[in-house]
Amino acid sequence: MNQILEDLYEIDPDLKKQEKKLRExxxxxxxxxxxxxxxxxxxxxxxxxxxxxEDKKVAFKLNYINKFIYAGIGxxxxxxxxxxxxxxxxxxxxxxxxxxxxxxxxxxxNEKAFGSLGDIVSSKSGPEDDGDSNGSVGILGMGTAESxxxxxxxxxxxxxxxxxxxxxxxxxxDSIEIEKDSSSVIQRSVNGDILATQLLSFDKLDxxxxxxxxxxxxxxxxxxxxxxxxxxxxxxxxxNEEKISIYKNWQTWPREDGLNEKLEISDIPSDEVVINIxxxxxxxxxxxxxxxxxxxxxxxxxxxxxxxxNKETFYIPQTINIIYPLVLEDKEIYTQYSNKYGLKxxxxxxxxxxxxxxxxxxxxxxxSNYEVVQEENRIIDIAERGGxxxxxxxxxxxxxxxxxxxxxxxxxxxxxxxxxxxxxxxxQELYVEAYIFPVxxxxxxxxxxxxxxxPIIEELIAEDEKQNNNLPNNISKPYIGIxxxxxxxxxxxxxxxxxxxxxxxxxxxDDNLEIQILN
Amino acid sequence: xxxxxxxxxxxCQNGSLESFGPLYDKYIKKIYNYLxxxxxxxxxxxxxCSQTFIKALKAINSYSENKGTFSAWLYRIAKNNLIDYYRxxxxxxxxxxxxxxxxxxxxxxxADKKVKLDKIKNCLNHLKKEQKEIIILRxxxxxxxxxxxxxxDKSETSCKMIFSRSLEKIKQELPLSLYLLLLLNF
Numbered sequence: 001m002n003q004i005l006e007d008l009y010e011i012d013p014d015l016k017k018q019e020k021k022l023r024e025x026x027x028x029x030x031x032x033x034x035x036x037x038x039x040x041x042x043x044x045x046x047x048x049x050x051x052x053x054e055d056k057k058v059a060f061k062l063n064y065i066n067k068f069i070y071a072g073i074g075x076x077x078x079x080x081x082x083x084x085x086x087x088x089x090x091x092x093x094x095x096x097x098x099x100x101x102x103x104x105x106x107x108x109x110n111e112k113a114f115g116s117l118g119d120i121v122s123s124k125s126g127p128e129d130d131g132d133s134n135g136s137v138g139i140l141g142m143g144t145a146e147s148x149x150x151x152x153x154x155x156x157x158x159x160x161x162x163x164x165x166x167x168x169x170x171x172x173x174d175s176i177e178i179e180k181d182s183s184s185v186i187q188r189s190v191n192g193d194i195l196a197t198q199l200l201s202f203d204k205l206d207x208x209x210x211x212x213x214x215x216x217x218x219x220x221x222x223x224x225x226x227x228x229x230x231x232x233x234x235x236x237x238x239x240n241e242e243k244i245s246i247y248k249n250w251q252t253w254p255r256e257d258g259l260n261e262k263l264e265i266s267d268i269p270s271d272e273v274v275i276n277i278x279x280x281x282x283x284x285x286x287x288x289x290x291x292x293x294x295x296x297x298x299x300x301x302x303x304x305x306x307x308x309x310n311k312e313t314f315y316i317p318q319t320i321n322i323i324y325p326l327v328l329e330d331k332e333i334y335t336q337y338s339n340k341y342g343l344k345x346x347x348x349x350x351x352x353x354x355x356x357x358x359x360x361x362x363x364x365x366x367x368s369n370y371e372v373v374q375e376e377n378r379i380i381d382i383a384e385r386g387g388x389x390x391x392x393x394x395x396x397x398x399x400x401x402x403x404x405x406x407x408x409x410x411x412x413x414x415x416x417x418x419x420x421x422x423x424x425x426x427x428q429e430l431y432v433e434a435y436i437f438p439v440x441x442x443x444x445x446x447x448x449x450x451x452x453x454x455p456i457i458e459e460l461i462a463e464d465e466k467q468n469n470n471l472p473n474n475i476s477k478p479y480i481g482i483x484x485x486x487x488x489x490x491x492x493x494x495x496x497x498x499x500x501x502x503x504x505x506x507x508x509x510d511d512n513l514e515i516q517i518l519n
Numbered sequence: 520x521x522x523x524x525x526x527x528x529x530x531c532q533n534g535s536l537e538s539f540g541p542l543y544d545k546y547i548k549k550i551y552n553y554l555x556x557x558x559x560x561x562x563x564x565x566x567x568c569s570q571t572f573i574k575a576l577k578a579i580n581s582y583s584e585n586k587g588t589f590s591a592w593l594y595r596i597a598k599n600n601l602i603d604y605y606r607x608x609x610x611x612x613x614x615x616x617x618x619x620x621x622x623x624x625x626x627x628x629x630a631d632k633k634v635k636l637d638k639i640k641n642c643l644n645h646l647k648k649e650q651k652e653i654i655i656l657r658x659x660x661x662x663x664x665x666x667x668x669x670x671x672d673k674s675e676t677s678c679k680m681i682f683s684r685s686l687e688k689i690k691q692e693l694p695l696s697l698y699l700l701l702l703l704n705f
Contacts, residue, residue: 036556038548038551038552039565043547046543046569047540047543047544049573050539050543050572050573051537051539051540051543105577105599106599107592107595107599108595108599364578369672
């Protein structure tokens, strides 16, 4: 009783004044106090389950791709390296979680834990899979141009030269209510050296006349495994980014006759058929779909087809992408260029098989609160210049056609951005709340994006406004191109005739984003 | 954090699964209690509790002392799991309805307690969500201000201030017996 009273006084010293009355009440309460009974069997069973671990002997704990691993593990190099590991009982892989998912884990960390967001970069150097890495800022490449050049996907097809059109955006939606002061910015947590520190024993490596032991802190970044069988697949495992990709191992597939046989629009299967092929593959290889929403078929190429003036010459792609949109905190993720981001499966619609799966990642995240912009007009201003990272230019050019685009009331979702981390010179993957303004219509139906995106974090908005205000005025207004026809060339679209400067982000700087004008 | 706990965590991070055992033994009851009052029944409490420890074990490599105490880290995982649970059943349940009744006490005292709890709940509902959370973490979960500060992402001083002001408000609205019922976590 005395201890309880002491505890009470510690919570509320004022109570000491009523000690007599307190004693009576506490006595009654003690008599009726229910106990939280924890089932000891539950405690014991859970302990056993936790400490037993699961599949401790399976390398990497990549349960859902074991099929590939067993096939590829026969490689001599891997055997040389892995056998010493298996014999080393001090190593325990039960914690290895490289892309091994059990749903999504988001851990809250301190406010502004990811540092200033002023140095957000819109694209990431190096190979990227989500198609949002066009790199140019003021002058947009085609939204469908993709840096992934490995496949023959619909969205990596060669895009036409853009016409000279300037889009004038107008917000016609309802008033935007900003209901909060802060917002959780989410960062994917990447351990980064799983293969490096735990898996491989370099002192046992004996390939070539090299003393591997002389290299300081030697680590593995990527490894590839392949199925040494007909119609096989290969895997690439990126330890630094904790990402896995699966590709068709072309060498083991029969060479296609009639390679140049052109598909017709009537050859395109229904969405249901394509999604079924994808689902079957994903299910067969045990890829966890719980972090994702319902699959959608990437239709960008169809939009381009419908806009094309000469449909006879339009290239109908042989592969189509299926996106399983990632859902975090009940919100879907968009790339900065308005595509949805998630697990991406590419399906060969001519031969009905999967050719690649990208963005198989771990789903461990951290979230940190950042201040939210409070002024509706600042959000709308950015939307009306085409969204985040699209800048206004003041010089009029009568030769450029103006097209009005209406934007509707936005929804609040997440946009995927990259932040440069000066500490290790790597890019951090962030998911930031953003207003997604639907494009209601454009006068000539040529605007190729479905959405315009504006993040709600104050630091991002302020930086974007600063960049916009600092732009030089003596250049022609940039345009957003219209796909007119298919053709050859590189995926990224440049202004024609060399009459417009190119604008690129300089990602080498640790400071805020710099804009370079290139001639 | 005590030295022994810190060493156990490091061993876990280096692959010693067995070292998680003592950590589990230390926190299982606390985390279970935390969840017990916040979910509808014992089965859900066990389920969410299991998820909490499974996730903690899987994510142990991501824990660092720089992020705060291990205890607060576990509570945050439990809290996130709780939110996930309420999201999954969001049409039927409200995450703010933290007070559920145990299913193994007699009906009479339960009914009586329910009336009392309803009154307390009604009073707490007049507080801001943040104030309510701090009251519950301090009083019901018996966490230190330092732990609460890490969970709610505020300074210790700020938590103390919020707690103290919230208590003042509650005291004005509740009779002494109910006020004590709240403070004693009965």
